[in-house]
Amino acid sequence: MSTTVDQADGALPSARDPAQPFRxxxxxxxxxxxxxxxxxxxxxxxxxxxxxxxxxxxxxxxxxxxxxxxxxxxxxxxxxxxxxxxxxxxxxxxxxxxxxxxxxxxxxxxxxxxxxxxxxxxxxxxxxxxxxxxxxxxxxxxxxxxxxxxxxxxxxxxxxxxxxxxxxxxxxxxxxxxxxxxxxxxxxxxxxxxxxxxxxxxxxxxxPEKLDKPRMDYVGLATLVVGVGALQVLLDLGNDEDWFNSTRIVVLAIVAVIALAVFFIWELTDKDPIVDLRLFRHRNFASGTIALVLAYAAFFAVALIIPLWLQRNLGYTPIWAGLATAPIGVLPVLLTPFVGKYAGRFDLRVVASLAFIAMAATSFARAGFNLDVDFQRVAMVQLWMGLGVALFFMPVLTILLSDLEPHEIASGSGVATFFRTLGGSFAASLTTWAWNQRTVIHHAQLTEHVPAADPAMRHTVEALGQGDVQRGALVLDHMIFQQAAQIGFNEIFHLLGILFIGVIAFVWLAKPPFAAKMGGGAAAGGH
Structure with missing residues (x-):
């Protein structure tokens, strides 16, 4: 049985007029x-x-x-x-x-x-x-x-x-x-x-605040920590450990599967779950949350890979990498107030679809980058992706909260934010792994086409090393690696572009009206 008390850090409940809100x-x-x-x-x-x-x-x-x-x-x-x-x-x-x-x-x-x-x-x-x-x-x-x-x-x-x-x-x-x-x-x-x-x-x-002693879902919390933790460590270590050829990776996979299975079963049957998975019975919440998680995961992958690519492949300093990526925020800052005010006058599925089309278009544009791309083009593509970011969060959040009951809105906001954050984390690991894997594969393929015995190639290697063949070979290998990494980068962004287009289908599974029901808590923030 929970006990409820009014807590005002030293102020007695009677000392404040309850009719007057706290300021x-x-x-x-x-x-x-x-x-x-x-x-x-x-x-x-x-x-x-x-x-x-x-x-x-x-x-x-x-x-x-x-x-x-x-x-x-x-x-x-x-x-x-x-x-x-x-x-x-x-x-x-x-x-x-x-x-x-x-x-x-x-x-x-x-x-x-x-x-x-x-x-x-x-x-x-x-x-x-x-x-x-x-x-x-x-x-x-x-x-x-x-x-x-x-x-x-x-x-x-x-x-x-x-x-x-x-x-x-x-x-x-x-x-x-x-x-x-x-x-x-x-x-x-x-x-x-x-x-x-x-x-x-x-x-x-x-x-004044109302305090009580709520029941804690310890089983849900423990299985969540173990399952998600094991899965994330598996994703982070997989490449270094040669994946399922490693006993450690196999053990982590077994632990993650068992813990997450128990977590999902427990949360669907517990009276007061830590993550209310029963909210997914609502059509708009389910489709909107899936769209949010997939799109945010792809967006998070872009935000991680671009600065790494600029520094590793193009030789940018950290400050110039930051300046090249920063334009993505210009249009969201300018447009967010207008989107919040006027987007509700349109079908939010159309607004969200425009956001994903803009994000897909910029991803396909990056898929055409090469090692000679200049600062202006990188920054301009970032600027136009900001249009997608500006139109993304508000419509999708409104859609996913639209068919929840008033008492479910606060919980739904938390559940959507939880899965969105996990999606970003997993995307970071999977994207860097995929980029590394594709780089290794393309490096091997490009190396196969280098005719080591060809006199012209030997002359080129000597020239690269300024007469030192060994140093020239290292320089050539680095050039091949850079090209391989660029091809891998282009493939990743081609895939991300397809993913953004695919997310549109989930948005259109939702059904209007999208006006949130009155009551409940505040909507999730789009950060």
């Missing part, structure tokens, strides 16, 4: 604190992308292992998301947000202090876990402190933060890595996190 002493300062925490958390999803080659080089790790810096954060973040409801009911939204933000700052400090890839991955996993509740709780806090007439502006502000932060991430990460060191991409969070924790704790002191 912080300084609304602007409270808003800045919450928004800054969100900016910091979303920024960290992309800030490390352009620094991965530098990080792996400094820590003596392979390119495959460097991707763990991204995936460990994403997986831990996804696992923590379903716990948000339990934690807010147990500790209160204000207290959870303050402590999660402070813990994020500590985890960031540990990331910067890491002197091995293992330590960095562990610290990033901790960082991702404590970041899990930050977005949904920030959304709830912003809505609660603003009067109803201004709540739309509050949500729009958070949406703007979640659009701007991923744009700023690669640029800021590149600039810090070039001018200081990669550790500072994490150290900058420490003073910000401490400042935000202090400001929000002070400004929201006295905010």
């Amino acid at each position: 912080p002493p300084n609304m602007a300062l409270a808003t800045i604190g919450i928004a800054l925490a969100m900016f910091m958390q979303v920024l960290d999803i992309t800030i490390a992308n352009v620094s991965l080659p530098t990080i792996s080089g400094n820590l003596g790790a392979s390119a495959n292992q460097a991707v763990w810096v991204i995936t460990s954060f994403a997986v831990s973040n996804a696992i923590a998301l379903p716990l948000t409801g339990f934690l807010t009911r147990r500790f209160g939204e204000r207290r959870l947000f303050v402590w999660a933000t402070f813990a994020f700052a500590i985890a960031s400090l540990l990331c910067g202090l890491a002197n091995s890839m293992g330590m960095l991955v562990a610290a990033r996993a901790l960082q991702g876990f404590v970041a899990g509740p930050m977005y949904p709780v920030a959304q709830a806090l912003m809505i609660s402190i603003y009067p109803p007439a201004k709540r739309g502006q509050a949500i729009a502000l958070l949406a703007m933060v979640t659009v701007v932060a991923p744009i700023a991430g690669p640029i800021l990460g590149g600039w810090i890595t070039d001018n200081y060191s990669w550790e500072w991409i994490f150290f900058i969070n420490v003073p910000i996190g401490i400042f935000v924790s202090f400001v929000v704790a002070r400004q929201l002191r006295g905010r």
Whole structure:
């Protein structure tokens, strides 16, 4: 039996007129604190992308292992998301947000202090876990402190933060890595996190909250952690371990299958599941969530591969890689307010389809890139992909929430965000694995066509090595590897283009009307 108490951090329930909604002493300062925490958390999803080659080089790790810096954060973040409801009911939204933000700052400090890839991955996993509740709780806090007439502006502000932060991430990460060191991409969070924790704790002191002692779905949580964790480690280690020729990979696969099977069965039959899979009985929720997960996974793959390609294959510095990728955020910043205001006047399936067509077109454009492509063309393709990003999140989120009952909206938002985050994490591992595999295959095929015994070829090798045949052979092999990697890159983007086109089919499985039912919680954020 749960007990419910009013908690206002020292203020007696009777001391506040219940008819008067809570307002912080300084609304602007409270808003800045919450928004800054969100900016910091979303920024960290992309800030490390352009620094991965530098990080792996400094820590003596392979390119495959460097991707763990991204995936460990994403997986831990996804696992923590379903716990948000339990934690807010147990500790209160204000207290959870303050402590999660402070813990994020500590985890960031540990990331910067890491002197091995293992330590960095562990610290990033901790960082991702404590970041899990930050977005949904920030959304709830912003809505609660603003009067109803201004709540739309509050949500729009958070949406703007979640659009701007991923744009700023690669640029800021590149600039810090070039001018200081990669550790500072994490150290900058420490003073910000401490400042935000202090400001929000002070400004929201006295905010009444209902606490209880909810039942915890320990079986669901344990099987989720074990199943998803084993699957992610399998994906990350597979290439290095020669996949199913490795006993470790086979064991991980068995553990993942068993744990996830138990998880799905338990969650479908438990009275109070940690992830409410029964929501997929709703047609629009099921089709919308599948579209969201697939499209976001492809989008996440693009955001990861482009900076790596620019640095490894084209020789860009981290800051120039960040500048080349940044235009993807220009159109979302300009168009998001208009999409939010006017998209509902059209069939949202058409709007979402236009988004996926734009994303597919830019993916096919990248499939035609070569090693001589210039900065302007890379940036221009990124700019036009931003059109797809601007039209993507709002229609798809509205569709998937449209046929849920009012009391299911908050849960549905959390479930969709959970699967979307997992989709991004798995996409990062699978895409880098596929790129490496195709590079190896094409390298072998191209090498077969090099006539080593041909006198003209020997002359070319000598010229490349400036008279040193051995050095010339190494230079030639590097040139072949670069071409092989480029062919692999083009194939990946051709596949991503097909995937974006395929997602359109899932959007059209949904049936109007798409107006969300009144009540429930806030929609999921598109970050």
